[in-house]
Amino acid sequence: MKDRYTIQDLADGNVYVRNDGTLEQLKKVLKEAFPEDKAEVFGNSKFYKMYLFLGVVCWTGVEAPSLSGLAYSRPVQSVGDFILKGWIPKEGELVSAWDDDGLYGKIEAVFIYKMENQKYPYIVLPNEEAYKAREEEFNFDSYQNIGQINKKVEVTFQEVADKFECDVEDLIIKSNNGN
Numbered sequence: 001m002k003d004r005y006t007i008q009d010l011a012d013g014n015v016y017v018r019n020d021g022t023l024e025q026l027k028k029v030l031k032e033a034f035p036e037d038k039a040e041v042f043g044n045s046k047f048y049k050m051y052l053f054l055g056v057v058c059w060t061g062v063e064a065p066s067l068s069g070l071a072y073s074r075p076v077q078s079v080g081d082f083i084l085k086g087w088i089p090k091e092g093e094l095v096s097a098w099d100d101d102g103l104y105g106k107i108e109a110v111f112i113y114k115m116e117n118q119k120y121p122y123i124v125l126p127n128e129e130a131y132k133a134r135e136e137e138f139n140f141d142s143y144q145n146i147g148q149i150n151k152k153v154e155v156t157f158q159e160v161a162d163k164f165e166c167d168v169e170d171l172i173i174k175s176n177n178g179n
Contacts, residue, residue, distance in 0.1 A: 013050035
């Protein structure tokens with residue numbers, strides 16, 4: 001079993017997609033996996049899979065994956081995991097986070113954990129500016145979507161020392177692997 005399945009795996013019939021995200025996410029995944037299928041996506045089913053209809057590769061919704069004994073005949077993956085395109089956030093990684101309602105827009109946050117089968121599965125610690133803008137107490141939060149942030153930040157040792165209210169010579173800076 002793979003750690004993460006791709007849109008192509010779904011199109012090839014090797015995995016089910018679990019409808020545990022937003023309708024927009026589901027539409028995006030099904031359209032990308034099955035471009036010839038023009039059926040409207042309503043999101044009424046719990047799972048979606050590939051099937052052949054008159055020689056055309058299409059999708060169909062089902063209430064439960066086919067069972068083979070006590071195990072699924074094919075693996076199941078969250079709809080949101082298809083959209084991440086192979087990127088798996090690491091605990092402590094800086095990410096952008098947002099909900100589909102757009103109430104607070106995208107924020108920068110530190111990724112903490114992903115909960116399965118939740119409408120807001122991504123647990124993050126938003127940066128202080130996000131909470132100041134919302135006038136709320138600083139705390140963990142959950143979001144529907146996260147994205148990768150690819151940015152480099154240049155800082156001086158003095159800027160780091162100032163942030164942690166210590167002297168430069170008292171800093172011990174470790175790499176991401178702890179060394």
